[in-house]
Amino acid sequence: MAHAPKNAPPIIVIGAGIAGLCTALAAAPRPVLLLARGSAGNDGATPLAQGGIAAALGAGDTPAQHAHDTLIAGAGSNDREAVAVLTQQAPAAIAWLQRQGVAFDRDGDALSLHLEGGHGHARIAHAGGDRSGQHIAHALAVAAQRAAHIQLQSGCDVDALLLRDGRVIGVRARDGNGHAQHIAASAVVLATGGIGALFACSSNPPSADGAGLALGLRAGAAGRDLEFVQFHPTALAPNGEAAGPLPLVSEAVRGAGARLCDGNGQPVMAGVDPRGDLAPRDIVARRVWQVHHSGASTWLDARCIGEGWPQQFPTVFAACRAQGIDPRHDPIPVLPAAHFHMGGLATDLLGRTRVPGLYAVGEVACNGVHGSNRLASNSLLEGVVFGRRLGAWLAENNPSPAATGALQTLALGPTLDAAGWQRLRELLWQHLGPVRSGSGLDTALAVIAHDPTLAASWPGELARTLLGAARQREHSIGAHFRSDDAQVARRR
Template sequence: MALAAAPRPVVLVSRSRGTTGTASAMAQGGIAAAVGPGDDAVFHAADTLVAGACHNHVGAVLDLAQAAPEAVQWLGSLGVQFDRAGDGQLSLGREGGHDRARIVHAGGDATGHAVMQVLAAAAANAPHVHWLAGKTLQAIGLAADGRVAGVRVCDVAGRSAQLAAADLVLATGGIGALFSATTNPEGADGSGLALALAAGAEGRDLEFIQWHPTAFASPSGRHLPLVTEALRGAGARLVDEQGVPLMQGTHPLADLAPRDVVARRLWRHRRAGGQAWLDARRLDEAAWRQFPSVLSLCAQHGIDPRSDRIPVTPAVHFHMGGVAVDPKGESSLAGLHAVGEVACSGVHGANRLASNSLLEGLVCGRLLGARLRSQGKRAAPVLRWVDAGPDADGESRERLAMHLTAALGPLRSGESLAAAMAAITADPAMAGRWQGRLALALLAPAMARKRSLGAHYRVDSASAGNIRQGIETPAYGETA
């Protein structure tokens, strides 16, 4: 976004210098784009709609799929070295929900790092970008007419500063850090979303949270490393402790079924006391060269995935919901824009298709930047400051994470949602803090949505009335 807004001056506020602590830099699989022989944006769009349980904004999906090849080309022109086959063509990976190999990648499974290094360097060298690192967005200033007029940021020492701004673009990422198990970094705490809601922006689809089926099942900590789905695309299989395939008979795409289907299967298996493993031992040396990050992760835990199975567990991965934005990236609050995971443009529907989110950030960010370039508004004086409220203490955050994980997991019920809402509401150490308010904002629409849809799966809803993807049916193990 910042690059596309040139020459309009942009102040880039970030918690860290460079790309440390962003989910973007952690992206492993890559970027979905219909660039392979015989592929077409329409097929990419169709897969996006099926994964999203057709809850998507169809126009936004088509626009995204059509813009993907050019976005990849643009990154290449900036210097991102995408992996190529011997014949010089882009090498394509396959992930769950895609009907074919369609994922461009760089450095094997280090795509996010490769892309973000190039974008960060371009932003650091851009004369119109003033990069304020080490700062957290704390409050939004509103003018007399209710429009955004400024922001207040603070550093780690608690020193705050105010900046005038007629336009604020939120790109604060996801909410995984609110849960007990997540692939997200610590900074994905939902603070940007909480602030936008507190300032009066509308949220959309907040109940849709994607669980990734294969986080590395590490016994300690809530931030679990991801074991990329591309490994299953290359032939790895999910198995139980006896080596029995877990996805066989569950969905026609088996291990490459949409993420929510796989996550539910593993969640049930683990809740019944089982362990889940990813068996990638059949991959040959050439295939393993595509997965240096997985090899290094496993080595850190004393595992060689060429001869050992990898322990995996579902973990919160992506928030489909967020600040409601129109196709131009505008929220309901004048002057507030949002892009990336904090935004909900409707492109992901009820369940994101793998490798569509880096793409969304790129495509929507560039469009938004280009639009803001030509809108040089002056900031009005700030009439009032809005923040999200006080921070919860560590112990209350732990309790909150436990309630959210129990209620907003891959399987949900009215009973568990009501229990979580009651527990949070009754405890001022949670309900009176911004994390608690955000938690209630996620739980309420999940409670209100009685039927299953995409990643929102209600075990207590009448299965006959449920909207399901593809040909997944209760007969394939989808009953509670």
């Protein structure tokens, strides 16, 4: 290990989801200060993950086949080197998680592996059935609490990056009372998750508001593939209304025979795709979105599962019951929901942004591994593989040299009140959702420009950047669908 100067400040990791926790653990023995809004183990999207984590561990499966499936899902727009790293290091990532205390479900001596849409082999390891994220997050949080080199600080919101001579040298963090503190760092790692909470319909927690992405962009990091957002087709939406983070009705329910229908019981996927209800996520999401925007509702009729519901899908069953829906007897009202951001802060395969001293990992980062559409169960894996790589690199490399120039505080700036957030979320849902068009994107940009509150706020500025990226990519690819794609082609 390169020798760290005595009294060197800690590495600051912002975010206590899977990416931040793995980075912090792998950075040993360098001191790490891990800052997060919530408490490690219960924070961010990680504990919400149901399906599990992908790795080529089964008989006859190989990393090359996992890579093949990842590239097909990503419409070939993935970074091939990143995909090779992800899939080759996946089996070692699972073994490492086990050493950190994650107890994956087993079939006798071997790990129990599931098949999921888009995967050519059964390669999804899970823990606690459909509570994989919760189990993994809890085990990593316990490991971090025990690790002598990690100091955890919850309840704090980072709202500025500190720079000297163009190098990130620390952060400004606010506690629950709004008191600000400047904290020096030898390196700052953004592990702040995705942007789902910027949309009216979302499966993401409120913390996925894009603050880390906005901070990185403000500090001069490049954005990459910012328009690539994955929408889940079936979020539980009582009364067809979106309000806050929506629970997911997993694709496995359709795999078990459930059908998407309109209010008259007619199948909505008929004639849309030969694979019907089991078509890829983006195709089904677009169809449900179109039905919703025609003023009708979509229902998932899963009554065929009958009395097996509580055993087969305990999490979804509980979510339905909490809304007064009994899926054994009633169809489930569904809407699509913003689910995962493939784009983010551009990094290399070690998590380095172009700004010295600033790193990004997990959903906030983009090294191109997911291309334009993420393969299911590859994002927890991304957090472990690239978090471990970044942590190990930081452990091996000297902290930043002392900088002497004037201190620059690059702050997020004004945020929005509840009404402003609601306006912005509706706007992005309408125009940056599963179906986009040049005119719709222009409308959204104009609405922000003419709304002084939105225009002056950091979420408004971030929204403008995302809309601008979607405006620039005129052709549909993966999860990015432009309804005016044919017109664009004709104009040329």
